[in-house]
Amino acid sequence: xxxxxxxxxxxxxxxxxxxxxxxxxxxxxxxxxxxxxxxxxxxxxxxxxxxxxxxxxxxxxxxxxxxxxxxxxxxxxxxxxxxxxxxxxxxxxxxxxxxxxxxxxxxxxxxxxxxxxxxxxxxxxxxxxxxxxxxxxxxxxxxxxxxxxxxxxxxxxxxxxxxxxxxxxxxxxxxxxxxxxxxxxxxxxxxxxxxxxxxxxxxxxxxxxxxxxxxxxxxxxxxxxxxxxxxxxxxxxxxxxxxxxx
Amino acid sequence: xxxxxxxxxxxxxxxxxxxxxxxxxxxxxxxxxxxxxxxxxxxxxxxxxxxxxxxxxxxxxxxxxxxxxxxxxxxxxxxxxxxxxxxxxxxxxxxxxxxxxxxxxxxxxxxxxxxxxxxxxxxxxxxxxxxxxxxxxxxxxxxxxxxxxxxxxxxxxxxxxxxxxxxxxxxxxxxxxxxxxxxxxxxxxxxxxxxxxxxxxxxxxxxxxxxxxxxxxxxxxxxxxxxxxxxxxxxxxxxxxxxxxxxxxxxxxxxxxxxxxxxxxxxxxxxxxxxxxxxx
Numbered sequence: 001x002x003x004x005x006x007x008x009x010x011x012x013x014x015x016x017x018x019x020x021x022x023x024x025x026x027x028x029x030x031x032x033x034x035x036x037x038x039x040x041x042x043x044x045x046x047x048x049x050x051x052x053x054x055x056x057x058x059x060x061x062x063x064x065x066x067x068x069x070x071x072x073x074x075x076x077x078x079x080x081x082x083x084x085x086x087x088x089x090x091x092x093x094x095x096x097x098x099x100x101x102x103x104x105x106x107x108x109x110x111x112x113x114x115x116x117x118x119x120x121x122x123x124x125x126x127x128x129x130x131x132x133x134x135x136x137x138x139x140x141x142x143x144x145x146x147x148x149x150x151x152x153x154x155x156x157x158x159x160x161x162x163x164x165x166x167x168x169x170x171x172x173x174x175x176x177x178x179x180x181x182x183x184x185x186x187x188x189x190x191x192x193x194x195x196x197x198x199x200x201x202x203x204x205x206x207x208x209x210x211x212x213x214x215x216x217x218x219x220x221x222x223x224x225x226x227x228x229x230x231x232x233x234x235x236x237x238x239x240x241x242x243x244x245x246x
Numbered sequence: 247x248x249x250x251x252x253x254x255x256x257x258x259x260x261x262x263x264x265x266x267x268x269x270x271x272x273x274x275x276x277x278x279x280x281x282x283x284x285x286x287x288x289x290x291x292x293x294x295x296x297x298x299x300x301x302x303x304x305x306x307x308x309x310x311x312x313x314x315x316x317x318x319x320x321x322x323x324x325x326x327x328x329x330x331x332x333x334x335x336x337x338x339x340x341x342x343x344x345x346x347x348x349x350x351x352x353x354x355x356x357x358x359x360x361x362x363x364x365x366x367x368x369x370x371x372x373x374x375x376x377x378x379x380x381x382x383x384x385x386x387x388x389x390x391x392x393x394x395x396x397x398x399x400x401x402x403x404x405x406x407x408x409x410x411x412x413x414x415x416x417x418x419x420x421x422x423x424x425x426x427x428x429x430x431x432x433x434x435x436x437x438x439x440x441x442x443x444x445x446x447x448x449x450x451x452x453x454x455x456x457x458x459x460x461x462x463x464x465x466x467x468x469x470x471x472x473x474x475x476x477x478x479x480x481x482x483x484x485x486x487x488x489x490x491x492x493x494x495x496x497x498x499x500x501x502x503x504x505x506x507x508x509x510x511x512x513x514x515x516x517x518x519x520x521x522x523x524x525x526x
Contacts, residue, residue, distance in 0.1 A: 147351040153322060154347045155367035155418075165370060169357040 034219040042220035052205075059194060059201040062118055066125025066186040071179050074130045078137025078178070092138055099131035103189065107196060116197055124193035129186025136178025140171035173243040180236040187229055266334075267422065267454045268296035268319065273328030274479070275314050287479040289314045290328065294473070294482065296456065298421075301448055303457040303465040305515060306475025307522035312458045313350075315480065316426050319456070320347050332422065346420030346453075350427040354399040354410045361386065361395045364413045378417075385413035388447065405429075405436040409443075416447065423448075425457045429464070437461065438496045441468050449492060462515070466507045467498055474514045477521040483514055 018036050025035040034042070046052045081091040107124060114120035148170055152162040194203025202225060209217035274290030277283075289311035296302055306312050317323040319330055321341040330337040332345070354363050364385055368378045386392055389409040399407050408428055415423060425444075429437045441464055448455050459465050465472045466488065473485045488507060490498060498504050 145351065145353075147349050147353040148355065150322060150347075150349065151353045154320060154341050154345070155370065156341055157367075157370055161370050165366075166355070169355070172357075 031215065034216045038216060039219040039223050042216045043223050046217075046220055046224065055200055055202050055205050058118075059190065059203065062121035062194075062201065063125060063187055063190045065118075065122045066129055066190050067183055069122065069126045070129025070133055070182045070186045073126070074133025074178070074182055075137055075175065077130070078134040078175075079141070081134070082138040082141035088138055088142060092135070095131060095134055095138075099135060103127050104192065107193070110193075111197055116199065121190050121193040121198060121201070125186040125190035128189030128192075129182045132185055133178045133182035136181065137171070137175055140174035140178070141167070143174065144170045173240070176236075176240045176243045180233065180240055183236060184229060184233055191225065265298040266295050267298040267300075267332065268294070268456075269329075269331045269334075270294040270319075271329045271331075273315075273318060273325045273330060275311070275318060275323065276326045289318070289325070289478075289480050291481055292328070294485075296454055298454055299452050301445075301455045301457070301468060301470045302473060303459055303469035303471075304473045304475060305459060305462060305465045305511065306480055307477050307515065307519040308460075309522055310475045310478050310518070311480035312475060313426055315475075316347070316424050316456065316458055319422075320345055320424055342422075344419075344421040346415035346418055346423045348408070348411050348415050348423070348425045348428045350430050352399070352404065352407045352411070352431075354407045354414070356399050359396050359398055360391055360402070360410050363399070363410050364391075364417055366414065367418055381417040381419075385416045388416065388450070389413040389443065405432050405440060408432065408440065412444075412447070416451070419451070420453055422454045422456070423451075425455070427458055427460060430460060437464060442495050444468060445494065462508050462511050463499065466504060466511060467494075467496060472507075472511060474511060475518070477518045483518070486510065 021033075021036045025033040030038070081087040081095075103124070106127065110123050110127065111120055114123050144167060148166050149162065152166045157166065191201075191203040191206075194201035195207045198204045202221060206218060206221045206225075209221065270292045272290070273292040275288050277286040277288055279285040292315060304312055304315070314323060318325045319332075319337065321337045321339065324339050332342045335342070354360075355366065358366060361382055365378050365382045368381060386395060389412060391406070391409055391413060394402060394406060399410060402410070408431075412428065429440050432440065444455070444457070445468060457465070457468060469488055470490070471485050471487050474483045475481065476483050486507070489503075
């Protein structure tokens with residue numbers, strides 16, 4: 001697909017969402033669902049307040065750490081497990097099961113262990129973000145075509161050469177996918193942590209607005225978070241496409 | 247067309263006078279039992295001598311150990327018993343020098359261009375840039391890839407990708423080229439053309455070639471000798487000399503000799519194929 005065709009698709013999708021949002025707001029009433037124009041206006045106002053940016057910074061700090069730890073930790077653990085056949089056979093089902101646990105049920109434990117504040121948010125973000133990175137890294141190694149490794153042997157490559165010049169480039173595309181999913185999961189974890197127990201951050205002001213029934217604020221915040229996640233997700237997806245070889 | 251004297255090797259008194267390149271002596275391979283699988287006697291006993299510069303093709307029913315045979319010779323699999331020698335030196339646990347392998351599966355690296363794929367092993371071996379360029383240009387020209395130098399494998403057809411793999415092997419100047427059903431995934435017309443290219447390459451390089459194939463026609467057309475394998479555990483039932491001239495091509499396929507040869511191969515293979523398909 002051409003870049004121009006893709007832009008057109010996105011424009012149409014945006015338009016459809018806008019129209020659907022508008023229709024829904026008209027149906028359920030503007031008290032329950034703020035229409036798009038009013039939401040965007042409020043989002044603009046929020047962007048010019050100092051308190052919004054203070055909370056954004058709080059969320060950003062927690063998310064940055066959660067993301068960094070998820071990606072780096074997930075990659076290291078994934079490589080360590082994936083490079084050993086035994087560890088893969090034992091570890092992959094375990095990690096896969098951990099991944100499917102609804103992590104919100106563990107949040108009280110996280111709070112008890114880390115207390116109310118930054119470290120709990122980071123821990124909860126990592127809890128969400130690290131598993132997909134581990135699993136996709138293990139999967140990337142396992143799915144490497146055996147014939148590449150056989151070719152490396154026939155070419156008399158050393159172990160280091162095989163790792164650097166064959167295995168690494170072969171697994172990079174899937175690892176980039178893992179990083180993208182890890183990124184969005186870590187964001188989810190961080191925000192959920194802020195919703196339920198924290199004193200600052202975007203999740204915190206969102207839950208405050210919900211409790212006070214400030215529907216317009218809720219909508220505006222949700223919109224801004226959506227825009228951020230979708231924007232970064234889109235960029236990562238574009239990066240990922242470059243790494244995939246068709 | 248007569249039964250060849252090249253197998254079994256030990257029985258051949260004149261073996262030392264001829265220029266023996268590859269020798270299998272009583273080679274057997276058993277894949278050990280694993281959870282849920284019984285041990286499988288995949289191959290053997292294999293006795294075979296390949297003369298330098300000869301083109302041998304091997305046919306046999308599915309699962310008869312053809313690939314194992316090739317991997318044993320390539321040093322990728324250590325046989326359970328017996329010995330394999332290349333130029334009188336035992337193949338043991340490592341890929342011997344001067345051996346090139348083309349696999350059935352597409353082994354081209356999708357992250358490299360055609361030219362980089364072909365240059366890959368030379369670069370890793372630390373060869374001089376000028377020498378790499380010369381060899382890569384030659385291989386690209388010989389395999390008809392000039393227009394695709396800068397293309398990535400994903401932009402090429404299956405046949406073209408297999409050409410890349412052959413070129414990648416070719417640049418290392420192997421003295422022994424092993425091909426494991428390299429054209430298995432290609433359509434009939436492409437197979438024929440690739441077969442001719444392989445013959446051209448064999449004539450130009452003077453390498454010894456061992457080709458494993460499913461196709462009777464391919465086996466009969468390309469080789470000096472066709473070895474027919476039995477059902478598992480695979481051993482040679484017969485090795486047939488084709489008697490083709492060195493500068494042969496696919497036009498041979500319309501000769502009566504070719505028809506007689508393929509009928510004979512099929513007669514040998516038919517029972518084994520039925521055996522291989524039946525309950526074991």
